[in-house]
Amino acid sequence: MNIRDVVRVHLPIGEDLAIQKNRIIGNAPGKKRICIITGTHGDELEGQYVAWSLARILNERLDDLHGIVDIYPSLNPLGISTIERGLPGFDLDMNRIFPGSDEFSANEYVAGKIVEDIKGADLSIDIHASNIFLRELPQIRINEKTADTLVPMAKDLNMDLIWIHSAATVLESTLAWSLNSIGTPCLVVEMGVGMRISKEYGDRLTTGILTKMAKMGILDGPVMPVFPPIISTDGYVDYINANQSGIFMPEATHGSMVEKGQVVGIVADPLTGHVREKLRSPMNGLLFTLREYPVVYSGSLIARVLGGAL
Amino acid sequence: MEQKRIFSFSAFPYRQKITIDGFYFGDTSRKTVAVVGATRGDEYQQVLISGLLIKRLKQLEAEGLLSSSSGIVVIPSASQFSMNVGKRFFPVDNTDINRMFPGYDKGETTQRLADGVFKAVKDYKYGIQMASFYLHGKFVPHVRTMYTDYQDNSIASDFGLPYFVIRHPQPIDTTTLNYNWQIFGSTAFSLYSGFNTTIDMPAAQQAVEAIIRFLVKRGVLSSRTPITEGEKTITLQDxxxxxxxxxxxxxxxxxxxxxxxxxxxxxxxxxxxxxxxxxxxxxxxxxxxxxxxxxxxxxxxxxxxxxxxxxxxxx
The missing domain is CATH 2.40.50.100 (RNA polymerase II/Efflux pump adaptor protein, barrel-sandwich hybrid domain)
Known part of the structure; x- marks a missing residue:
């Protein structure tokens, strides 16, 4: 057990904000380092299971391990411990303040120390869990600007989908962008839903990480078979947004194939007993994102469908 | 003055519609100056400044001091839904309307709100936003703009505030109203005055005076409009x-x-x-x-x- 501080900051009264990592050093020779990072958003807990599961497995396989595995289970421990998505008392999303800086205030300072600590790893994996509103199939999201480098790295992670999305300036303040821009490869996993743990997804990702480590020469032993992912770009992803406010009730199953025009769900009005809106799939495809939280407003994202040749 | 509804969307079953109103002065076919007040639910000071400005413009328009070739719109609040429940950001998903510009009419809720506001205020020659900062605190009253290559620094002194700050935008700033105003061709300024969540009436009056002074210097209001002499403006890089x-x-x-x-x-x-x-x-x-x-x-x-x-x- 080798728990280390990445950064520590005194809070106002009798406690420190400590970002910690578990450094697992193999007994076998090797210098490669892989970083497993999660908990940027305090309401995303899927990565907690993966961090725990991976540490348990690797603790038992130190003789097979070459090099170093750094597990960062929570970049935002105050958020996780208070059931808050963001950094308590701070306006900006933590995943919009990277690469951080010593010259700014406490949260940006912490962000800067995190980047400094991960910098130089052979691979980093930043695990997210959507939010409390949407349930996601296990997927890896890659900015189109880094696709050539990252897509080959992402294929072994046992996820259903690799989504290559368009570049946006605002995304340049994410942890993944900051790391990739300094030459530290970072893959972003999105899976499951906020405030819950989907054990099946966590087990799949854990297997994928072990497989990837084996292929990188960091871990000896049998390589488990993994699912080949669907690889898609924005052009094949369509969105369904509510146009009415009310209570969303799904009629299609998350992860199922839907047909163009099929009703994915309704927006209900419990006050009158009326259906305010029927939400239909814009195309044939895989329902890889589906609304989990029933309260919706005009504009709330209901689903994403992946079309094209699946 | 004419009050117009610029945006509304479907009400939640047990709530009223979410609406945004604009108050128009002068020739409504002319797009001269757009003023946006609160975009967050705790920006009480920013709403109040807008309200005081509307009151003042009504008076000045009635006195015939508004140029017939100018049009002004003031949007006091795009965040009433948040303000009514004591939240800074959009209460459902905690998203910030001022990080959603230029907005998207088919996007998520706050993207649609931002789109509604932006459609009403873009293409104006000048844009003025009552802003608040992401760190908790109080600034010396000042006017600020984003450095975009499009900004016009030469007229910031028309507000007569002691300082003009040019902010070099971070990636996250590219979704603010000020930045997008400029990208779409307006000359944009943000006014910082007092705290959030509280009212500082002298600072609010100072902000209104600064805007009136700007409107006079830009020829939107007659030179006969009574204004106080502003301060000499010092320009600062952030x-x-x-x-x-x-x-x-x-x-x-x-x-x-x-x-x-x-x-x-x-x-x-x-x-x-x-x-x-x-x-x-x-x-x-x-x-x-x-x-x-x-x-x-x-x-x-x-x-x-x-x-x-x-x-x-x-x-």
Whole structure:
């Protein structure tokens, strides 16, 4: 057990904000380092299971391990411990303040120390869990600007989908962008839903990480078979947004194939007993994102469908 | 004056519709000046400034002092839904409308709100936003713009406020109203006045005076409009605003006054250990300048930006 501080900051009264990592050093020779990072958003807990599961497995396989595995289970421990998505008392999303800086205030300072600590790893994996509103199939999201480098790295992670999305300036303040821009490869996993743990997804990702480590020469032993992912770009992803406010009730199953025009769900009005809106799939495809939280407003994202040749 | 609904969408079953209204003055076919008040639910000061401005413009229009070839729109609040429930951001998903511009009419809720606002205010020659900062604190009243290559620094002094700050945008700033106004061709300014969540009436009146002064200098209001003489404006790059960072956590007690000239080594404030009441840190100025920003939090962590000093030595 080798728990280390990445950064520590005194809070106002009798406690420190400590970002910690578990450094697992193999007994076998090797210098490669892989970083497993999660908990940027305090309401995303899927990565907690993966961090725990991976540490348990690797603790038992130190003789097979070459090099170093750094597990960062929570970049935002105050958020996780208070059931808050963001950094308590701070306006900006933590995943919009990277690469951080010593010259700014406490949260940006912490962000800067995190980047400094991960910098130089052979691979980093930043695990997210959507939010409390949407349930996601296990997927890896890659900015189109880094696709050539990252897509080959992402294929072994046992996820259903690799989504290559368009570049946006605002995304340049994410942890993944900051790391990739300094030459530290970072893959972003999105899976499951906020405030819950989907054990099946966590087990799949854990297997994928072990497989990837084996292929990188960091871990000896049998390589488990993994699912080949669907690889898609924005052009094949369509969105369904509510146009009415009310209570969303799904009629299609998350992860199922839907047909163009099929009703994915309704927006209900419990006050009158009326259906305010029927939400239909814009195309044939895989329902890889589906609304989990029933309260919706005009504009709330209901689903994403992946079309094209699946 | 004409009040128009610029945006509304489907009401939740047990709530009223979410609406945004604009108050139009002068020739509504002319797009001269757009003013946006609160985009967050705790921006009480910003709504009040807008309300006071509307009141003043009604009076000036009735007196025939508004140019017949100009049109003004004032949107006092795009955040009533948040304000009514005491939340800073959109209460459902905690998203910030001022990080959603230029908006998207088929996107998520706050993207649609931002789109509704932006469609109503884009293409105006000048845009003025009542803004608030992401760190908790109070600034010396000033006008600010984003550096975009499109901004017009030469007319910022028309507000007659003591300082004009040019901010070099971070990636996250590219989704603010100020930035997008400029990208779409308007000359945009943000006015910083007082705290959020509280009302500072003298600062609000000062902001209204600054906007009226700007409108007179730009020919939107007649030169016969009674205005007070503004102050000489000092232009600052945001890089010349030096943060003073706390080395301890605890209760923060500022000593120096906002706007005060400070010298390197002056005592600015203290951090007190809340449990022992002993001083944990005495905070000193690291450079000469004007005390430009003071943190408003009582309980602060280590490494908090508790003061900002404007380095005016090169001016």
């Amino acid at each position: 890089t010349s605003l030096k943060k003073v960072i706390s080395a301890a956590g605890g209760f923060f007690f500022p000593i120096a006054q906002l706007g005060q000239q400070v010298r390197k080594g002056d005592l600015l404030g203290r951090i007190i250990n809340p449990v022992t009441a002993e001083s944990s840190e005495e905070i000193y100025a690291g450079s000469d300048g004007i005390l430009f920003f003071t943190c408003s939090d009582i309980a602060v962590s280590e490494h908090t930006a508790v003061f900002g000093i404007a380095d005016t030595s090169s001016i």
